[in-house]
Amino acid sequence: MEAMRHSSTFLRPPADAAASSFYALVVLNQRLPRFAPVLWSHARLRVFADGGANRVYDGMPELFPEVDPMEIRHSYFRTKFGFGFLSYHGLISVLYVKNKATYYVSGGANLRWYKPDIIRGDMDSIRPEVKEFYINLGVPIDDLSNDQDTTDLHKCVAHICESMDELDKSNLCILVAGALGGRFDHEAGNINVLYKFSNIRIVLLSNDCLIQLLPKTHCHEIHIQSLAEGPHCGLVPIGAPSTSTTTTGLQWDLTDTGMSFGSLISTSNIVLAEKITVKSDTDLLWTISIKKGI
Ligand SMILES: Nc1ncnc2c1ncn2[C@@H]1O[C@H](COP(=O)(O)OP(=O)(O)OP(=O)(O)O)[C@@H](O)[C@H]1O
Numbered sequence: 001m002e003a004m005r006h007s008s009t010f011l012r013p014p015a016d017a018a019a020s021s022f023y024a025l026v027v028l029n030q031r032l033p034r035f036a037p038v039l040w041s042h043a044r045l046r047v048f049a050d051g052g053a054n055r056v057y058d059g060m061p062e063l064f065p066e067v068d069p070m071e072i073r074h075s076y077f078r079t080k081f082g083f084g085f086l087s088y089h090g091l092i093s094v095l096y097v098k099n100k101a102t103y104y105v106s107g108g109a110n111l112r113w114y115k116p117d118i119i120r121g122d123m124d125s126i127r128p129e130v131k132e133f134y135i136n137l138g139v140p141i142d143d144l145s146n147d148q149d150t151t152d153l154h155k156c157v158a159h160i161c162e163s164m165d166e167l168d169k170s171n172l173c174i175l176v177a178g179a180l181g182g183r184f185d186h187e188a189g190n191i192n193v194l195y196k197f198s199n200i201r202i203v204l205l206s207n208d209c210l211i212q213l214l215p216k217t218h219c220h221e222i223h224i225q226s227l228a229e230g231p232h233c234g235l236v237p238i239g240a241p242s243t244s245t246t247t248t249g250l251q252w253d254l255t256d257t258g259m260s261f262g263s264l265i266s267t268s269n270i271v272l273a274e275k276i277t278v279k280s281d282t283d284l285l286w287t288i289s290i291k292k293g294i
């Protein structure tokens with residue numbers, strides 16, 4: 001069985017991380033994670049899900065309270081906030097140090113960094129002035145209000161998949177900001193997207209943790225970014241019970257163990273090793289805490 005490798009290098013500044021994946025970012029309608037600028041600077045495709053546009057419009061300036069909000073929305077390159085350098089993808093970046101946390105505010109050729117590639121959804125949550133702001137920036141707005149059977153996250157993931165060819169898709173990893181910690185029906189819908197697109201790497205993120213699917217078709221090697229994540233973790237058989245799961249590297253490892261709701265599921269586990277291995281006869285959710293300091 002082929003091993004699938006996982007590593008949350010997107011939680012580290014791009015300069016620290018090897019660019020092994022093609023990252024796409026979906027911003028949902030929840031408060032932005034404090035490390036949203038780091039996710040943004042990794043992403044090569046950015047999609048706002050309906051009301052997610054309000055969160056960037058309102059939230060990015062809140063992460064940089066000293067700077068004029070309109071300037072952040074356009075993200076003009078200003079050396080007085082840090083120092084400029086050419087990052088690995090050839091874009092101008094600014095190292096910005098605020099409250100001991102380090103952010104990268106990067107500018108593309110037109111220096112309008114917080115401009116998404118598209119806004120997609122059923123458009124019942126984006127505020128009129130926010131919609132107008134992005135229309136004036138030339139952002140395409142994809143109004144799919146006729147589809148009331150799939151969520152805005154589903155619509156955005158489908159768009160990302162449609163816009164990539166098969167070869168690029170094997171390298172694709174979709175980061176979803178604001179997916180957890182809010183309404184439970186939305187959280188369940190977001191988790192369901194992991195299952196609907198189980199052939200695509202998707203990471204659901206909140207300020208506190210991340211969740212991804214470990215498909216049963218592979219054994220899994222999870223390389224822990226210990227500066228940014230852990231030690232608390234869990235393995236949850238949400239879609240179907242497991243009759244056999246085996247792990248290494250955890251404080252409470254499983255050895256050919258069954259897991260199901262109503263009996264055992266692995267919560268409040270602890271990562272002990274730099275590499276965790278997981279093999280199961282069912283799809284599992286992997287979750288790990290995100291460190292407060294990042
Ligand atoms: N409280 C939340 N918790 C988790 N995810 C959320 C939450 N609110 C929104 N989302 C995510 O952000 C996406 C866009 O949110 P938005 O509020 O625009 O959706 P919506 O379709 O208007 O939702 P609804 O009509 O059910 O309130 C949703 O599809 C969902 O994936």
Ligand SMILES: Cc1ncc(C[n+]2csc(CCO)c2C)c(N)n1
Pocket residue numbers: 122147148149150151152
């Ligand atoms: C059985 C069933 N339950 C709920 C909905 C409602 N719904 C699901 S996704 C969505 C779009 C949200 O942007 C809406 C309204 C439905 N269609 N079918």
